[in-house]
Amino acid sequence: MIEVLEDMPEGVAGIRVSGKVTGDEISAFKPEMQKLLDADEVRIVEVIAPDYDGFGHGGLVEDLKQGFGVLIKHHSAFKRVAVVADKEWVRHTVHAVGWMMPYELEVFGLDDLERAKQWAAG
Template identity: 40%
Template sequence: MIELLDGMPAGVIGFEASGKLAAEDYRDVVLPTLEVAAEAGEVRFLIVMRDFQGMSGGALWQDLKVGFGHLKAWKRIAVVTDIDWVHHMTSLFGWMTPGETRVFALDDRDAAVAWVLG
């Protein structure tokens, strides 16, 4: 499941992912929000993952489409998690994502918001 985070500063879209993500999570939650942000200019994206358990094949496909659908709009992506494998995968493959990507610990969420906004 993925939910939109309230209270993000103007210009930042934030989500919290938990459990296993499905294609519907992207279609119903991420894509509508991303479309609005991309039309307004740069996409500054924050995702918090506390108990993330991976993605279905459909969700992975949606994730790829989201990344490349507005390739030039992506500015920064902050991944906020204490899950070791997510941290390592983001560090290894973050260069493949559009824009800058950085991983933060859950305790550093405020720093992540400041960085993604900057």
């Protein structure tokens, strides 16, 4: 499941993922994601819920397809992305690929969600 977080600082978009995220869910979320990208600066807090179990059917392919499309189109707008997760594999993956991202990327634990919001806004 993908959902928008409502309690975010001004100028910061919040997303929460949980369960197994399928390609259909990612496709259905595309209009909402487009709204989040309409800002001059893109600042995102992505919360990976404790029950997040990776990608379901078609999820990885759709995520990569949309993710690269967004980065190519909006790469200069991205400023900061905070990933909030307690899963070690998520933290390791973000650290492993973070150097390739054209924006600041930071990982926070679930108990540091408020700090992540403030960092993303800063």
